[in-house]
Amino acid sequence: MDRVAAMTTFVKVVEAGSLSAAARSLDMSPHSVSRQLDGLEEHLGTRLLVRTTRHLTLTEGGRTYYEQAKRILAAIEEAEITLSAQHATPSGRLIVSSTVLFGRLHLAPLLPVFMARYPKLMVDLLLLDRVVNLVEEGIDVAIRPGPLEDSTLIARKLGAFRRVVCAAPSYVEGRGEPKHPRDLENHDCIVFTLLDGAQEWSFRTEGGDIKVPVSGRLRTNSHDATIMAALGGAGLVLAPFWMVRDDISRGRLIPVLQGFEAPATEVHALFAHLHLMSSKVRVFTDFLVERCVVEELGRPLST
Numbered sequence: 106m107d108r109v110a111a112m113t114t115f116v117k118v119v120e121a122g123s124l125s126a127a128a129r130s131l132d133m134s135p136h137s138v139s140r141q142l143d144g145l146e147e148h149l150g151t152r153l154l155v156r157t158t159r160h161l162t163l164t165e166g167g168r169t170y171y172e173q174a175k176r177i178l179a180a181i182e183e184a185e186i187t188l189s190a191q192h193a194t195p196s197g198r199l200i201v202s203s204t205v206l207f208g209r210l211h212l213a214p215l216l217p218v219f220m221a222r223y224p225k226l227m228v229d230l231l232l233l234d235r236v237v238n239l240v241e242e243g244i245d246v247a248i249r250p251g252p253l254e255d256s257t258l259i260a261r262k263l264g265a266f267r268r269v270v271c272a273a274p275s276y277v278e279g280r281g282e283p284k285h286p287r288d289l290e291n292h293d294c295i296v297f298t299l300l301d302g303a304q305e306w307s308f309r310t311e312g313g314d315i316k317v318p319v320s321g322r323l324r325t326n327s328h329d330a331t332i333m334a335a336l337g338g339a340g341l342v343l344a345p346f347w348m349v350r351d352d353i354s355r356g357r358l359i360p361v362l363q364g365f366e367a368p369a370t371e372v373h374a375l376f377a378h379l380h381l382m383s384s385k386v387r388v389f390t391d392f393l394v395e396r397c398v399v400e401e402l403g404r405p406l407s408t
Contacts, residue, residue, distance in 0.1 A: 106141075106144045106145070106148060108145075108148070109178075109181070110141065111141045111142075111144060111145040111148075112145070112174045112177065112178060113131075113178060114127065114131065114133075114138055114141045114142065114145075115141075115142060115145055115153060115154075115170075115171070115174060116171065116174050116175055116178060117130055117131055117240075118138065118142065118154070118161065119154075119161075119163065119167075119171050119257060120240055120257045120377055121240045121241070122161065123161060124138050124139055124142075124156075124161075126240065126241060130240055142154065149166075149170070151164075151166045152164050152166070152167070153166065153167035153170055153171075154167055175257075175259075179259065194225060194384070195223045195225065195226050195383075195384045195385040195388050196225035196226060196385070197225075197226065197227070197385060198226075198227045198228075198229060199226055199227070199228050199229070199245055199246075199385045199386065199389060200228075200229045200231065200243060200244050200245045200246075201228060201229065201230050201231065201244070201245065201246055201247075201248065201389070202230075202231040202232075202233060202237050202242075202244050202246075202247045202248070203230070203231075203232055203233075203247070203248040203249070204232065204233070204234055204249070204250065204328075205232040205233065205234050205328075205329075206328045206329060206348065207248065207250055207372075208230060208232040208248070209232060210347070210348075211347075212230060212248060212393075213230065215392070215393070215396055216228055216230065218396075219389065219392050222392070223385075223388060226385055231244070234299060234326065234327070236249075239258070239375065239376070239377040240377045244377075245376075245383075245385070245386050246374050246375065246376055246386050246389060246390065247374070247375045248263070248372065248373075248374055248375075248393070249372070249373055249375055250266075250345075250370050250371070250372045251300070251370055251371075252371075253371075253373060253375075257377075258375045258376065258377060259375070259376045259377075260373040260374070260375050260376075261373060261374045261375075261376075261390055262371060262372070262373050263372045263373060263374055263390070263393055263394060264371070264372055264397070265369040265370060265371045265372065266345050266346060266347055266369060266370055266372065267345075267346050267366070267367065267369045267370075268343055268344060268345055268346065268367040268368075268369070268370060269343070269344065269346050269349065269353075269360050269363075269367070270283075270289075270306075270341055270342070270343050270360065270361050270362045270367070271335065271341070271342060271344065271349055271352075271353060271358040271359055271360045271361060272335055272338075272340065272341045272342065272358065272359060272361065273335060273336055273337065273338040273357065273358060273359070274356070274357075274359055275338040276293075276335075276338045276339070276340060276341070277359050277361070279338075280292060280293070282359075282361050283341070283361055283362055284362075285362075285365070286306070286308040286310070286315060286317045286362060286365050287315075287317055289306065289317050289319050289341065290317065290318060290319070292319075292321075292340065292341050293321040293322055293323075293339065293340030293341065294306070294319035294320060294321040294340055294341050294342070294343075295321055295323050295324075295325070295331045295334050295335055295339055295340045295341065295342045296319065296320070296321060296323070296324040296325075297325065297326070297327075297328060297331050297342075297343075298324050298325065298326045299326050303324075304318060304319060304320065305317065305318055305319065306319050306343050306367065307367060307368050308362070308365040308366065308367055309365065309366045309367075309368065310365055314368075321339075321340045321341075322339070322340070323339050323340065328344070328345075328348060331344060332344060332348055332349060332352070335349075335358060336352065336357055336358065341361070343367060345370065374390045374393065
């Protein structure tokens with residue numbers, strides 16, 4: 106039995122969520138995938154997966170083996186990439202996904218420079234305000250702001266941006282300015298529903314981190330819509346600073362609660378497996394780090 110091949114198949118099955126999806130990704134038959142898993146379990150002397158017609162579930166031993174196998178395969182791939190990097194010429198099609206607004210404002214303007222540097226690469230930029238499945242949707246790399254939830258993905262941190270609470274001058278004049286995060290309970294807050302815990306806003310205070318329940322008359326799944334509504338005086342919005350920087354500098358929005366910092370939002374490049382981190386993916390993420398695609402953290406509000 107080729108233990109590395111069997112290990113690769115096992116990891117792919119876990120990440121794909123089914124034998125058939127893993128088989129398609131590996132260009133194998135489902136029967137061959139099943140046979141490799143059976144051989145691996147027999148070699149190890151333990152059950153790794155509980156398989157039914159609808160679901161795959163890792164056993165406790167399978168979860169431990171998966172984490173170790175992922176690290177081993179990553180080390181093998183990294184060694185191969187290091188040896189071949191001097192000779193690899195990035196080429197082919199690179200499929201990148203991102204949220205709509207972040208991709209439009211941060212990624213799209215950099216792509217002409219990136220593509221001029223690597224003329225043999227073609228780029229598909231998919232802007233989607235939903236969490237994508239990298240394996241099933243054939244995506245090479247996802248640029249995702251926010252907390253990491255899927256432990257099966259490999260992440261490279263690109264940076265972090267801060268968030269601020271702000272409102273239109275008309276709203277502040279009419280409703281007053283909150284002086285403490287708990288004052289938000291008496292204000293109209295515009296809720297961005299795609300965030301986990303959207304009904305609570307978090308802040309750091311001298312006494313520790315606090316979460317404040319918020320509510321308002323407007324909820325939306327669009328970051329653009331939250332800013333437009335705030336500009337119209339609909340309420341307070343908790344927004345990434347890069348989204349509201351120009352409006353703040355021009356006086357169209359007023360930052361509030363500046364003595365209370367909202368936790369920064371990290372941005373990561375995500376890969377389904379380091380095996381997929383070919384030269385085209387590596388040079389793309391290196392380029393994003395080089396060009397400081399995420400550079401807002403620590404800037405004063407006046408910039």
